[in-house]
Amino acid sequence: MTRLPARRSVLAAALGVSWQQRLLHHHGVPAAWRRRRCSGAGSKAEDSSSPVTPMLKHLMFKIKATGPITVAEYMREALTNPVKVFNQLGSLLNKCDISIHLVEVSPKLSEIQALTLTGEKIQSELDVTSPVYMKGISKAGIPIFWYRELQDVPQGTSFYLAHEFFDALPIHKFQRTEQGWREVLIDIDPKAPDKLRFVLAPSATPATEYFIQGKEARDHVEVCPDAGILIQKLACRIQEDGGAALIADYGHNGNKTDTFRSFRSHELHDVLIAPGTADLTADVDFSYLQTMTQGRVATLGPLKQQEFLKNMGIDVRLQVLLQNSSDTAMHKHLLQGYDMLMNPKKMGDRFNFFALLPHQRLAHSDQKANLQHSKSLSTSVAGFGELVWK
Template sequence: MSVSGSQGGERLDAFMGRANAAYYARLDPFADFVTAPEISQIFGEVLGAWCAVVMRGLPVAPGSSVRLVEAGPGRGTLMADMLRVLARLAPDCLTGLSVHLIETSTRLRKAQGEALAQCGVSVCWHDVLSDVPPGPMVLVANEFLDALPIRQFVRTETGWQERFVQNGQWSLLECADVPPEVTGRGEVAGDVVEISPASAGFVRDVAERLRREPGVALFIDYGTATSCVGESLQALRQGRPVSALVEAGTADVTAHVDFASMARAAQEAGAVCYGPDGQGDLLRALGAVQRAEALCRSAPEQAGALRSGLDRLIGPDRMGRLFKALAIASPEVATVPGFSEKTAGEQQ
């Protein structure tokens, strides 16, 4: 089935990819939403400490050149916070370290460059993961997968149809070649099933690299721990929900991440997975509560804002449960900090 055509319009994943590419190129996404690093410095600080532990645990010679990679680095806030912690607590990890940002937006690259201008580490930008030079890698991706394109399939009494977009409206076309990951979810007539070949493809590429070279990747995003039915496509424009089918480039279009599908893609490529765990569980395990209290003691006048920000990150009724964390590691990596056990599934 074609991605676009005059009869059925434009397939949803093609529309979503075009819409978000235009949106990030033209507009400031942070006028519409706030990510965890912007909510509280604690998020980036505990992940910086996480990176230090991971780097020291990689099966490489001391002083080996390591690539610290961020996919979808936003304004550069998360990377700046992580590097600040590394410089303060683990300066040995900066030896031979190079920073690589996967970002296609010229506007955002400029903001990232300004945020990292004084970081003291070499910074390079890339359009795709494959452009990051080979070598040991630690990758972090916060709210990156949710913006990658999805496909939607509708179960009917007679079979499956796929959603296309035509003139700002849904258009359904019969689908004979249904991808195997769509079925087997207990779906009934009327159910919608979402898949994201783009997200699974990116995770698979990361896993294949980690199978060849030592490293760990951490994905944090909002989504589900299991593959299920239901539609989650949403859009924000000027901070308010709008139809996801508005004019391409005028709104940020996202969907929940199917973390079970991401784990399967990574395992099939030969990597080992940890999680998915709730964001709140991970941040607590990494010492976010203790860090918040230390900051409150040193700056009591900011205690209220610090505790409020932490609650947004870890509260079960806030981001703590909706947001999940999945770690992907090379088979030779013994443990991943913050995660208690490996993911069940294809791996042994």
């Protein structure tokens, strides 16, 4: 199972009112762009060593996928596509109240993130008392800050993205026995002093008393207290400041039991062998996250990746790409990618999407008691409702 390198990061993009107001005034093509001269048939040729820009890469991929494009399409892409747009808006964005905040505890992963987002290696801040341990400027000119804790991120209207974050948080494991619930512990194997083994606590632990719900029907339960605390902080921030949160992760809706596992070199690995050399993970219990919001915000999902992407229009997008391309190899590549994302036996059923929103964001929200239950909602939130073409 392939895992992305920045799997344990939480991103919060803070959007102030001033940015929203400026966006309304600058949604069209700026006059300076319209006046820019381009090389035509009778103009002086550009230097053959011109840099390969992100827009050039985008256009080359587009042409390879769908064939030659018209001059009109070239102009439209070059002037309005977000790949260029953000580079051209660099000077404007520097003056706007928008910034990116990453919560990352791994020094190695923060280095990878910095190289990806800024294109350069960033040195850590020398001031150890500052909550910001690293900062830089993105390729689009947006300030980026790195933190170790969510509470260190400045408050404000924000959009939070947690991608494969919650499944890396530590869990407690519990087993139902004839004597009641017992916590699963890790001990030294008496038959092999250099190995570890799972054992059951001889009596109830404080965690057993606190985390097991009286209505629990499963015989084996995993609880992640850190996830509960974090989701409460996100819920409080969204309730107070607005914004939203999207959580994308491996998980279930309170129906799975033993999901604690380990990966090394993208292969399953015994969780108790060679600790520190493998990636430990446990599926996210989204029903637990929903409960821990305590009704402060509305929740949507979890939705399987297959359903979420279908609601986002992946089927229509695939057909357009296939119809506009006569390249057999490209057809095969597109179909294989679609199958990997949508096939229930691959990623289609394993990945889930879960959202937190202010109550007032949802349409038809007269009855507040039903807002935290996504199945009773009629929403207009992208990805969480059936796609309707108008």
